[in-house]
Each structure stands twice: as structure tokens, then as C-alpha cells.
Amino acid sequence: MDFKLSEEQQMLQDTAARLVRDTYGFELREQYRESAQGFSGEFWQQLGELGLTTVPFAEAYGGFGGNGVDVMLVAQELGRGLCLEPWLHSVIFAGGLVEQLGSAVQKNELLPQVASAQLQLAVAVDEPQSHYQLHDVQTRAVAVNGGWSLSGHKSLVVGGQSAGLILVSARVAGDDRDEAGISLYLVDPASPGISIREYPTMDGRRACDLFLDNVFVSCAAVLGADGRALDALRYQQGRAIAAQCAEAVGSMEATCALTLDYLKTRKQFGQVIGNFQALQHRMVDMHIELDQATSMAMLAACVADEPDSPERSRTLAAAKYIVCRAARYVADQGIQLHGGIGLTWEYVLSHHAKHLLMVARQFGDDDHHLQEYSALMQAV
Template sequence: MDFSLTDTQRMLRDTATRLIRERYGFESRAKILASPEGISRDMWATFAELGLLGVEIPEEFGGIGGTFQDLAIVLEAFGRGMVVEPFLPTVVLGAGLLRAAGSEAQKSQWLPRVIDGTAFLAFAHGEPRSRYSLTHVTTTAQGDAQGYTLQGTKAVVLGGDSAHLLIVSARTAGAQDAQDGLSLFLVERDTPGVKIRGYPNVDGTRAAEVTLENVRVPRAALLGPEGGAFPFIQQAIDRGIAALCAEAVGNMEALNEVTLDYLKTRTQFGVPIGSFQVLQHRMVDMFIAHEQARSMAILAADRADSTDASARTQAISAAKVQIGWSGRLIGQQAIQLHGGIGTTIEYSAGHYFKRLTTIDRTFGDADFHLTRFANISSPPSAR
């Protein structure tokens, strides 16, 4: 694997890093969180102006036509700033599903709007009792000659309260937990029968509960093949996990820097506490954990668009496990080394730890993915 950056990747890294450093500091983020929407539409417009929303979108629709590795570089920079705007739900999940499963008409309608920042997307798949299962879908879509009627409830829809378009999974056939019979639909937020209740997550990002009551959509709203959406859903979630891994690496790096700076400036017994060997050893452990996480995040980004579902899922789960372990170690040690100040809302360390904790729980925690990795790795006879 070639770890050197291309000219495009260096440009993306420099652009995103400079933007976060100059315009998305901790104080700026706090003001965004205190706003009514909890996001900054002005900042989103800046992302669009810099081309960051169209990194992976093909050139024919106005995008850059890059790879997931290109996108991961932007996500790592966003992790340093703990960006709360719905980049993951819109650019990674929503636009990714449209690219993979959409018709030319659907892509032409929505992908340019993603690029220019005029449309937020959200993937409404999880349900109240689904836990981390991708096949547990009770939302139904009854078809007729004119279209479909959707009924059901979706839980923890990332970016759902700001989304102009929901990509909703529903069962058109099959048993409740079957892979077959799952379909995807494009549902605009102002469609009659759609109810959205938004709320902030513990880390400052936003999600929503979405209720669908006799929601009518035309046949043109079907995204991909009827009853054959599971492979697209599985890859979308794998890509989402790979994106979270890249973001977590940036988050860990920033938290390590904040902690190291604190050790250099906080004095005890007349000397900086960073001169104490036992604290130096802790800091070394944190840096090692970050490098381990970075290595696995690179692997996840490399495999995110693989058509080999088994190999892709195995690599993604391995990365998610390491990200969970590293995030917990770095977060806990950072709070310990900071002492009381590390838990205050006015200081950044606790916010980084909250984001790492949320990342660990999103799309399956470390324990879940360790089990999934073991099940994929071992032959059926050994299970």
C-alpha cells in the first residue's frame, strides 16, 4: 500500500486543515452549538465553496471525482475541529447511496445540490429495537400502480432534523430480519405524513426520530432495485464506519496535543508536571494508541469501496475495534492527566472525549465489531 499523498490529497489536507485552524476553533464551535439549529449554514456554504462537499462525487455532476481516501483526509481534519455540521449523513451516507444505487435522474437532481451546499441528506435506517442489526427493519412500503405507502418509525437518524431529503429503508417483502425484501426510498421532508423530532447528541452532533404515517411516494422515489437494497445498505454503513475512523484519528491527535501542551505548562512543586516520568509514560501510551488507530483507519479507507463484501466488512470491523480501544485509552488518560479542568464544559478535552465515545457507539461498538470480525474470520464449522 502506498502511503504517500497525491497532489490532490495534499491540497485537500492543507485546505481543510487551514479552514479548521482559522475558522473552526473551539470558541467558534461553542457558538455554533448554542445557535437554534446547532449547525452553521454559513460554514456549510464555505465547505461548498472550497469543494469539500463534492470530493467523491463524479465530475459529470460537478464534483471532484476523488476516492474515499481523498474524503478521509478531509474527515481527519474535521475530527480535529469536532465539526458538528452533517458531513457524515449528507456527503458520506446520503451522497454515497445516491452514487451507488441512484438512477441518472435521481443523481442529476440531488448530487449537484449536495455539492453546492443547498441540500442536506440523511439515511433513515435504524429503528428503535434494531440495535446494530442492519436487517431488522419493520418499516413497510406497500406498492401499487402509482407508488408506495410507507409506514414506520426510524430512530437516531444522524442529521435528520436538518435534512431536505431522507433516504428511508423499508420492507417491501420478506421476514422482519431477512436480507431480501429491503428497499430504499427518497422521501422529501415536507412530504405529508413525515414527522421529524430533532435533538442534540451528547457530543454536540444532531439526530432525529422520524415517523412515517401513510407517506405516499411515487415509483420514481425507489432508490435501486426493489427488494434488493441490502448490499447498498451494508456498504453505506461500512463507508460510514470508515469515515468515523478517519474522523476519530483527527480527534485523537488533537486531544493528544491539548494534553501534551497542558503537561508542559501546568506546574507542581515548582516544575512542569510533564517532567514527571510516570506522566511521560502515559503520554507515550496515548501516542502509540493514536498511531495504531491511524494505521487501521488507513486500512478502512482503502477497503471502504471494495466490492468484496466479506473482506471489506472484516477490515472495517477490525478498524472499528482499534478505534474504540484507542479512543477509550486516549480519552480516559487525557482526563486523568488534566484533572478537574478536563471535565469542564469550557475546556476542549472533555468534548473530544465525548465525541470519541459517541464514535465508538455509532454503527456498533468495539465489542460488537470484535464479535463480527471473529464470525467473518472463522469458518462456519468453527463457530
């Protein structure tokens, strides 16, 4: 495949790479991670000022009008820098849901704010029992005068602790695992009846559990038609998966570069350990996995914005499966080739490894996506 970037795409990638390289050193990242917000508000605003939060949105909403490849270029650089900001969950996943399901009023009000980084969104779709199944929803929405009353428990809401609005899935009809009857609501986390339990994830990002106890949501805060949000959730999660694959590739590239540099400088028995053939072979294996993951991330980016179809879903499931396995392998081998220092908290490689292990489980692990791929093959 001849995968050449256009001049605009090259400029977009260069902008993202330069911003991360010049303003997001590892020491600064650790300061951001330990802050009350859990990421850099200043860097978040810089993403908006440089147009990196506008990439997937239509020009009518202040966006760049970019496609999946444009999103891939930004995500890859953010992954390379281990950036903590909830760009993927706010801009790609949540923003995509608003753009797909929102009314004209909702889109005109919210999307320009998301595109300019003035408003951060989060998506609450996972529940303790759901295990990657978007249709496994026990949170309930009951119609009341003027709106809806939401009650339930949402888990692992990435960026939810700092979001201005959270998109919450809730069931309006049917049993807990029915595919019909799921709606999506724009919920203010400061609303009465909401409690939040915040915690750090394995890779240093912040997430929260959301507890809803008869939380009132007005009719104006419903996204899309009542009970028909599942298809949009699956479609936009597919776009988020494509972006996450690219983010993982950036992190794997950094891990391979760190490992190669270590092999060229660490000495044992009077010579650099990179001269040992066994370690050279393992380094080659890491690059093979990286190359496979890169190819699948590119393929996922190319189909991410295509209309929903079994072929698109199969491609995204295959990409996530390959990237999950590659991410775990590269993380494990990077640590093995470094030895003890690879696990040191003060060394950046350990944080790449944690991030790659987190990526391998978010939005579905490799077993989940292999099953999805197999089921879609049987449907042909």
C-alpha cells in the same frame, strides 16, 4: 508502508486544515451548536465552495472523483476541529447510496446539489430495536396506487432535523429480520404523516427520531430495485465507517496535543507535572493507541472503495474495532491527566472526549465489530 500523498492530496488536506483552523474556533463552534440549525450554514456553504463536499463524487456529477484516501484527509481535519456539520452522513453515506442505487435521473438531479452543498441528505436506517443490524427493519412499505405508503419509527437520524431529503429503509416483504425485502426511499421530511422529535446527541450534534404514519412516497422516489437495498446499505456504511475512523483520528490527535501541552504547563510540587515519569508513560500509551488507530484508519481508507468482498468487510470491521477502543482510551486518559478541568464544559477537551465516545458507538461498537470480524473469519 510508504504512505506518501500526491500533490493534489496534499493541497486537499491543506485546504481543509486551513478552513477549519481559520474559521472554526471552539468559541464559534459553541455558537453554532446553540443555534437553531445546530451547525453553521455558512461553513457548510464554504465546504461546498472549496470543493470539500465534492470529493467522493464522479466528475459527471460535479465531483472531484476522489477515493477513500481523499475522503480520509478531509474527514481527519473536520474531526480535529470538532465540526458539527453533517458532512459524513450527507456526503459520504447518503450521497454514496444515491450514487450506487439511484437511476440516471435521480443521480443527475440530486448529486450535483449534494456536491455543491445546496442539498443536505440524511440516512434513516436505525430503529429502536435494531442495535446496529441493518437488516432488522420493522418499518413497512405497502404498495398503493402510484407509489408506496411508509409506516414505522426510525431512530438517531443524524442531521435529519435539517435535511432536505431523508433516505429511509423500509421492508416490502419478509419478516422483521430477513435480509431480503428491504427497500430505500427518498422521503421529504415535510410530507404529510411525518413527525420529527429532535434532540442533541452526547457530542453536541443534532439528530432526530422519525415517525412515519402512512407517508406516501411516489415510485420515482424509490432508490434501486424493490426489496434489494441491503447490500448497498452495508457497502456504503462501510465507506462511512472508514471516513468516521479518519474523523476520530483527527479528534484523537487534538486530544493528545491538548493533553501534552497541559502536562508541559501545569505545575505541581514546584515543577511541571510532565516531569513525572508515571504521567509520561501514560502519555506514551495514548500515542501508541493513536498510532495504531491511525494505521487502521489508513488501511480502511485504502479499501473503502474496493468492490464488496469478505476481505474488505473484515478490514473495515477490524479498523472500527481498533479505532473504537483507541477512541475510548484516549478520551479517558485525556480526562484523567487533565484532572477536573478535563470535564469542564468550557474547555475543548471535554467535547473531544464526548465526540470520541460517540464515535465508539455509532455504526457499531467494538463488541459488534469484533463479532462481525469473527464471523467473517469463520467464513473463509
